[in-house]
Amino acid sequence: MSLSDTNSWKGIRTELLRRIHDRIWQPGEQIPHEADLAEEFGCARTTVNRALRDLAQSGLVVRKRRAGTRVALNPPQRATLTIPIIREEIEALGHTYRHSLLERDLRPLPPVLHGAFQVTLGADVLFLKTLHFADDRPYAYEERYINLEAAPEARDLAFDRISANEWLVHNAPYTHGDLSFFAVNAGDNLSRQLDAAEGTALFAMERITWSADLPITHVRLIFAPGYRMRTEI
Amino acid sequence: MSLSDTNSWKGIRTELLRRIHDRIWQPGEQIPHEADLAEEFGCARTTVNRALRDLAQSGLVVRKRRAGTRVALNPPQRATLTIPIIREEIEALGHTYRHSLLERDLRPLPPVLHGAFQVTLGADVLFLKTLHFADDRPYAYEERYINLEAAPEARDLAFDRISANEWLVHNAPYTHGDLSFFAVNAGDNLSRQLDAAEGTALFAMERITWSADLPITHVRLIFAPGYRMRTEI
DNA sequence: TAAGATAATATGCATGCACATATTAACGTG
DNA sequence: CACGTTAATATGTGCATGCATATTATCTTA
Known part of the structure; x- marks a missing residue:
């Protein structure tokens, strides 16, 4: 199974990322619900959820219950510093x-x-x-x-x-x-x-x-x- | 359900964190398998997995397939910087x-x-x-x-x-x-x-x-x- | 009509199960 | 005994389902 396959959560994340980068989903815009995406990708909602949670953690999308998921307006420039010994x-x-x-x-x-x-x-x-x-x-x-x-x-x-x-x-x-x-x-x-x-x-x-x-x-x-x-x- | 309940993944994470901080599990030491922990906490392995994945992401434990999970030797001095506009x-x-x-x-x-x-x-x-x-x-x-x-x-x-x-x-x-x-x-x-x-x-x-x-x-x-x-x- | 109760809905999370995959241990075989 | 093969095993991931919870929309009621 390659990374670009859409039936693994990483594959779905990649595809969602592409749509955001290609501005198919504009900043601030609401993206389809988990259930719809799951149907589109032919996978379980859990899997879409995993991908969306990951994107939310990196700050690219903002999620709110009931309100849905939207592309972040100001993608936080978040960086992980590793402070070495x-x-x-x-x-x-x-x-x-x-x-x-x-x-x-x-x-x-x-x-x-x-x-x-x-x-x-x-x-x-x-x-x-x-x-x-x-x-x-x-x-x-x-x-x-x-x-x-x-x-x-x-x-x-x-x-x-x-x-x-x-x-x-x-x-x-x-x-x-x-x-x-x-x-x-x-x-x-x-x-x-x-x-x-x-x-x-x-x-x-x-x-x-x-x-x-x-x-x-x-x-x-x-x-x-x-x-x-x-x-x- | 309070945060300290052990039957939510965050509760389990808290308890695992406590054991690491209290040095019940020493740095470098291998901790029990997901299945054992699931049994101990009376929850599904998936839930333990979620907690462990979270700890792994923050760098506190190191996970390897087959090899198991161990407490990180050098707890990551990892910091997330938010670079604002x-x-x-x-x-x-x-x-x-x-x-x-x-x-x-x-x-x-x-x-x-x-x-x-x-x-x-x-x-x-x-x-x-x-x-x-x-x-x-x-x-x-x-x-x-x-x-x-x-x-x-x-x-x-x-x-x-x-x-x-x-x-x-x-x-x-x-x-x-x-x-x-x-x-x-x-x-x-x-x-x-x-x-x-x-x-x-x-x-x-x-x-x-x-x-x-x-x-x-x-x-x-x-x-x-x-x-x-x-x-x- | 404004304020409050109620229903609808999207995400969040837990579970049980199955299978995938990486890694190590055990086992043969030359 | 060295080396390659195979089996065992712990984590990784996917799925279907059910319920929890936050938030919004809608429907009351004064």
């Missing part, structure tokens, strides 16, 4: 990974983070500064706060062998998080660490993760000059 | 949107783009420079190339009322594209357009879209200082 990203590029722990101590959470990262007032958090290398060239600079209430074992770990990121991924899985991307100028410290001219624009990522209501970690990663985060859509 | 993004923030077309002409494709954006050799492309404003403050600067072979009607459009982005979304839908994010320093031109000090780090996005094999447009958007692209994971 730095070591894996570097090794995938064929380079050798290593990291160096620049700093590790317990300290109160800095006031700027009080809003976003609500740990028990006055409790110390574990602070880590790490530099990630690819073939001995600096790749990314990391500043991380770990909530010891969420990961008490972290207090006794050095994080010189395994990186905090990898340890946390395996030992304190999160349920949800916030992620943001932005640009920063290399200041005094960053330019030294990342071997960049002072003032260079650097790509940065900030992430906070929670396990249910408990914040786990706040991490800010700043990449060496030239870094691009890519994806396909 | 700028006008909608600005209006959603409660600001007034307007844009101004700074430049519009036909020209050959610049050599740097020959690799990524393969239009017929020697053919002119439509070049647009646009500045997007939120409440009369510059919000983003856009440089765009449109392949006239993919969207011939664009040749006769002024793009002073409707933005090229919105027009293309509605009139030349793409099948796939490449997207990347990076940081740039504000040069002479950018600092003037975006009202930023020279050298300021700016967040930038580049996107190329195709309809099947035909390139449609190449766009580079550079945002005013302070811009953050956010998402939840």
